[in-house]
Amino acid sequence: NTSPHTAYMQKCISLAEKSPPRPTNFRVGAILLSRKDNDPTFSDDRILSTGYTMELAGNTHAEQCCFANYASVHKVAEDQVSEVLPIESGRKLVMYVTMEPCGKRLSGNAPCVQRITRTRDGGREGIQKVYFGVKEPGTFVGESEGCKMLTAAGIEWEHVSGLEREILSVAVAGHENAEEEVRSALASKETETNVD
Numbered sequence: 001n002t003s004p005h006t007a008y009m010q011k012c013i014s015l016a017e018k019s020p021p022r023p024t025n026f027r028v029g030a031i032l033l034s035r036k037d038n039d040p041t042f043s044d045d046r047i048l049s050t051g052y053t054m055e056l057a058g059n060t061h062a063e064q065c066c067f068a069n070y071a072s073v074h075k076v077a078e079d080q081v082s083e084v085l086p087i088e089s090g091r092k093l094v095m096y097v098t099m100e101p102c103g104k105r106l107s108g109n110a111p112c113v114q115r116i117t118r119t120r121d122g123g124r125e126g127i128q129k130v131y132f133g134v135k136e137p138g139t140f141v142g143e144s145e146g147c148k149m150l151t152a153a154g155i156e157w158e159h160v161s162g163l164e165r166e167i168l169s170v171a172v173a174g175h176e177n178a179e180e181e182v183r184s185a186l187a188s189k190e191t192e193t194n195v196d
């Protein structure tokens, strides 16, 4: 029996598998949902949107597509998504993503942590917690800053463990030495989330 977090992470892996393999990014999957407070079995979860890397045109990230998909359904631009996300008392917004949201992108595009914290604009609750399956490996940006930046923005995060190998294998499928990259990421302390 898998924990409900694991079930959502497995759904995110299925989303990530739809992403076209590229040497220049990771294949990631994301789910945005609304969760009732004090609902231990998550029986009243409402999935609001999903996204995967490069689902939408351009060099797009999974979290970015998740927001953009929700925004387009509600007829606003992605950077206005905070205006159309539901605000319901007794419920909170939660994101599941296979990989720690990026704090920096080599392309210079807005990192996903910024897109997540932006949901709190205008004093809105926004996203309250992010669950991810692995820390970002050092491939592109070295030591990842995503978790630290989420904490600094007052957003909780939690590492859902147990699917690291699967998540990493999907993430790096387009990379030159994929197997080696997975092995080293699993071995390195980067995949631990003992972030001080």
Ligand SMILES: Nc1nc(=O)c(N)c(NC[C@H](O)[C@H](O)[C@H](O)COP(=O)(O)O)[nH]1
Residues within 6 Å of the ligand: 024, 025, 026, 027, 028, 052, 053, 054, 059, 060, 061, 062, 063, 099, 100, 101, 102, 104, 105, 106, 107, 108, 109, 112, 136, 140, 141
């Ligand atoms: N959380 C997350 N979701 C994604 O969908 C994705 N592709 C990454 N990848 C993080 C990695 O750090 C960046 O992909 C590289 O830094 C290259 O930057 P661009 O993607 O070209 O902006 N991370």
Ligand SMILES: [Zn+2]
Residues within 6 Å of the ligand: 061, 062, 063, 101, 102, 111, 112, 113
């Ligand atoms: Zn990102």
